[in-house]
Amino acid sequence: MLEKNEVSPQPLVLIADVTFFGRSYGILVFRSQLLKRNIYYREIKRENPEVYRQAKIELENKGFIITGIVLDGKRGIREVFPNIPAQMCQFHQTAILKRYLTSRPKTKAGQELRAIGLALTILTEKDFETLLNEWYERWKDFIKEKTFASDGKHWNYTHRRMRSAYRSLKTNTPFLFTHQKYPELNIPNTTNSLDGFFGKIKTLLRVHKGLTQERRYKIIQEILEK
Numbered sequence: 001m002l003e004k005n006e007v008s009p010q011p012l013v014l015i016a017d018v019t020f021f022g023r024s025y026g027i028l029v030f031r032s033q034l035l036k037r038n039i040y041y042r043e044i045k046r047e048n049p050e051v052y053r054q055a056k057i058e059l060e061n062k063g064f065i066i067t068g069i070v071l072d073g074k075r076g077i078r079e080v081f082p083n084i085p086a087q088m089c090q091f092h093q094t095a096i097l098k099r100y101l102t103s104r105p106k107t108k109a110g111q112e113l114r115a116i117g118l119a120l121t122i123l124t125e126k127d128f129e130t131l132l133n134e135w136y137e138r139w140k141d142f143i144k145e146k147t148f149a150s151d152g153k154h155w156n157y158t159h160r161r162m163r164s165a166y167r168s169l170k171t172n173t174p175f176l177f178t179h180q181k182y183p184e185l186n187i188p189n190t191t192n193s194l195d196g197f198f199g200k201i202k203t204l205l206r207v208h209k210g211l212t213q214e215r216r217y218k219i220i221q222e223i224l225e226k
Contacts, residue, residue, distance in 0.1 A: 007032070007035060007037055007039055009062055009063025009064045009065075010063075010064065010065070011064075011065040011066075011067045012032045012034070012035070012039065012064060012065070012066065012067060013032070013033070013034065013066075013067055013068035013069070013070070013185050013186065013187050013188075014030045014031065014032055014039060014066055014068070014069055014070070015030070015031045015032075015033060015069075015070040015188060015191050015193055015194045016028070016029070016030045016031075016052065016055070016069060016070065016071055016191075016194075017029060017071070017072055017089075017191045017194050017195070017198075018044065018047045018051075019198040019201070019202070020047075021202070021205065021216070024045045024046065025043070025045065025213070026043070026044050026045070026046075026047060027041055027042070027043060027044070027201075027220060027224075028040075028041060028042050028044050028047070028051055028052070028055060029041045029194055029197070029198075029224065030055060030059065031193060031194045031197070033188050033193040034186065036193075038194075038197070038224045038225070039059070039064070040055055040058065040059055041220075041224050042054075042055065043217065047074065048076070049076040049077050049079065049080050052077050052080045052081075053080045056080060056081065066081065066084055067084070067085070067185055068084065068085045068086075068087065068178070068182065068185045068187040069081045069084055069085070069086050069087070070086075070087045070088075070089060070187060070188050070189075070190070070191055071086060071087070071088060071089065071191075072088070072089050072092040072191055073088045073089065073092050073093065073096070073172060073175075078175065085178050085181070085182050085185065085187060086175055086178060087175065087176075087178040087179050087187050087188070087189060088172050088175040088176050088178075089189070089190045089191040090120045090121055090176060090189050090190055091190040091191070091192060091195075092190075092191070093117065093120060093168070093169070093172060093176060094117055094118060094120065096165075096168050097113075097114060097117040097118075097165050097168070097169070098114075100161045100162065100164050100165035100168070101113065101114050101161065101162065101165050107159075107162070109135075109138075109139040109142055109143070109159075109162060110162055110165075112135055112138075112139075113135055113139075113162065113165055113166060113169075116128070116131045116132060116135060116169070117165075117169060119131075120176060121189065124177070124180060125173065125174075125176070125177035125180060125181075128173065128176070128177070129173060132166075132169055132170060132173070135166075136166065136170075142159065143157070143159050143162055143163050143166065144157070145157070145158040145159060146158060197223065197224065200223055201219075201220055201223050201224075204219060204223065205219065205220075
């Protein structure tokens with residue numbers, strides 16, 4: 001937990017995310033965009049639901065009430081915050097879409113699906129669902145196409161990555177518009193507020209290569225506690 005300039009326990013909407021500095025050294029941070037303050041951080045070796053669970057317990061034991069949470073959508077982490085409005089970062093969702101479809105899909109179906117995903121920030125949940133359902137009805141036969149191996153027995157879906165992109169959007173839809181469902185909470189729709197801090201830390205550490213882990217952590221602390 002933060003030791004300097006601690007924030008008094010209170011109800012807060014928090015943004016939570018992890019950044020790594022190498023394969024097995026990362027920092028988990030919980031930030032309040034409203035207060036423009038980082039409320040909690042800890043060093044971790046791997047990102048999993050348990051490190052988020054421990055953070056939640058520590059914050060609640062100290063008296064904080066998490067009224068909303070913004071997450072990047074990694075599997076299992078949302079379940080750590082039951083009965084708390086959870087917003088999946090829309091920026092991370094578009095990044096997932098890009099990973100599956102690339103930034104320039106070659107097929108018409110891929111181009112249309114990418115356009116729907118990129119419109120997240122200007123659509124309501126109802127309009128987004130309508131567009132996604134219409135896309136599926138238009139292209140369902142296409143994404144069900146199969147490619148058979150030479151033995152004629154084994155097969156794979158021909159457009160597996162497009163199916164994955166669609167499934168990601170469909171599965172995450174209920175959590176992509178949480179900020180619209182609870183306007184009184186002022187929940188951010190992205191983790192950008194925290195990503196800016198991560199970028200600042202990594203830029204500074206690149207300038208100071210060869211630091212010991214202890215010294216590196218002190219620099220990270222100095223930035224996160226400002």
